[in-house]
Amino acid sequence: MALIKEGKAEIFLEKFRPYKGPGKRQAGFYNPTLEIDRDINVIFCQYIVKKGARNFLDGLASTGIRGIRIVKEVEGDFEMDINDLNKKAFGIIKKNIEINGIDANALNENFCILMHKKKYDYVDIDPYGSPIPFLSCLFRGIKRKAYVSITATDTATLCGVYKTACIRKYGAIPLRGQSMKEIGIRILLGYIARQAGGFDYKFHPILSYVCSHFFRIYGLLEKGAKKSNECINKIGWVYWDNGWKICEFEKPPAKKFAGPLWIGNLHDKNFLDEMPEILKEKKFKSQNEKEIKKLITYFKNEIILPPLFYESNFIAKELKRKQPKLNYIIEKLKEKGYLAGRSHFASNAFKTNAPYNDIVEIWK
Template identity: 30%
Template sequence: MEFRIVHEGSVKLKVPVHEKLERAMPVFYNVDKADDRSLSVALLRCYREMVGRDLVACDLLSATGVRGLRLACEVPGLRKVVINDVSPRAFMLMRENVRMNEGCLRCEVETRNEEANRLLWTVGRRFDYLDVDPFGSPTPFLDAAARSVRPGGILAVTSTDTACLCAVYPKTCFRKYGSVVFKTEYRKEVGVRILAKKVIEVGAQHCLALEPVFAYVMGGSFRVYFLVAKGARRADEVLGSIGFILHCERCLFRRTAHLGESPEGRCQRCQSRLRLIGPLFIGRLCRAELGEMMLSAATGRIRSLIKLIVDENAVGTPWYYTVSALSSRLKAPTPRMDSLIDALRQRGYSAVRTHYDWAGIKTNAPIEEVEGAFGAAG
């Protein structure tokens, strides 16, 4: 295996040279996730400022050690960062990268070479921040992960199982995540919300409330950060934001339904059959206070992404519209995005771009008003 030296954030790393990422690789480094790791640094800095105490963090599936090392070098107020990988080759590379960055470490870094679940069961509830970033689905790690974060801590979960969550493989989605899904123009957000639902359910089984506080899509991965709290009542409150989306493929009408409702089978607009998506998390995916803190501290490209996430969270709907879907439905030319947003705002509705799709618009306007604004903007 060939290696090269790279710089990311404040760290210097020895990483393998490869043309593409594959599951069978003993260790890999994904340069395209540098911004994702920068967001981890930004969020943990803000969280540390909010809680005002020293923290213990863990990068559970660390590969080269890059995420854990960036936390250890760039986040003040950490007491220890544990970086772990089951691969012996990854473990040796992690140790080498730790030695290479000894001069910039702000805290102790502990390297481990264990199967992820075994490590979590061994250490118990000791982490203030736990990062689960696997190649594929995180579901094999969720039970142990949820129980390894101290109350008041943060659990970060990534899925690169995006084809499954975006309805390319709906049967697989139902098997892994327990949700029914089909292709819509807002399927990326649906995928993030199904992932959030699955993590919340696993935590609730142990009377843990896992509240989503920041979530996004970046490249080929979905990522959600959860604030962990203890108690059946608090878990029930978070479960109260799990429900369904009822979607009309003919006229683009959609609405939410909470668990326990008996949703109607026909679209109230065109009387076509409504299709059910879910269960999924239908509440807000970003805690406003944390988002604003991250926004005030961030710079460069990640600041633009945080701004989009904060703005679209304020709208509150668990879907978005794309101009291509609207154009196809109305058989009309596509207007400029800014003109459509302005037209919706002039009608008294919230409307912003969404980070899920650059041709998508988040709005709380009903579909009739969206179509009216579409015509006015054209």
């Protein structure tokens, strides 16, 4: 048995396992590498409480760590249900609620059945693997305006390692190679938006990122057929033609492409503007705080730069040239009058609106 501390929560575990990657499925699963992700979750929940969200659900809670941290670290008036189907996990959640002395409801329901019983302002879906089975139930259990956070750990499928599985499950063609992570997250965003459309909901991504072995998406869902129609022009295709290009859903490209996927913004500017203020109010580990600040800078770049990115090592390999420093590449692109900046997707990634011919000149 172990008692660990994360944020302001103390969590009882049957056994502490210091996972570095995805970890092993088991009742009372806890992955310490995801602490920074849960820090961002706290920031997001603080943001939505300020916007009036009141009924919260940590839908696949395991130890209850997310829900418990949100209750302890987010200020304001809201109610929290912490749910897990697994009996043993349910026992652990109850114990953790007690240890932390918080007011929250432990539930032992199948997520999909719970979605038929109650309606929430915020739902967290944090499964092992793909969120698809839970997304199809989500829309029954949310109010007309609701926030969601969704994890996917089937990144190999979404990034095209398992192309057939991606087509079968997400109804989209992935593309391996440069930018596959951003293409993968956009396939997931596109899938969520299309599912939302089926239930007359509009989907608006607030934050979308890759971290360690998973994708995480925060978003807003709003009911209304007209609103939902607004999403249509955010679904399209990407293809390669002297660099990355995007096109609308109704005009699929003739070239090698990926999609359908989300071609709109990955994040919401308003949230990114408020993140630093909320971060200042919280007491996260200083190294996490530093990391989150760096991420915010990258996220801000990502909403002013075009979709998809280039990777300096791919280009160096293709041209059989030495790889210049990323700052140098970005400065050179800016000198040529293009937009350019870093992205959180990879340490060697840069985004730009320059044509590929002009990008590769920098290597010559």
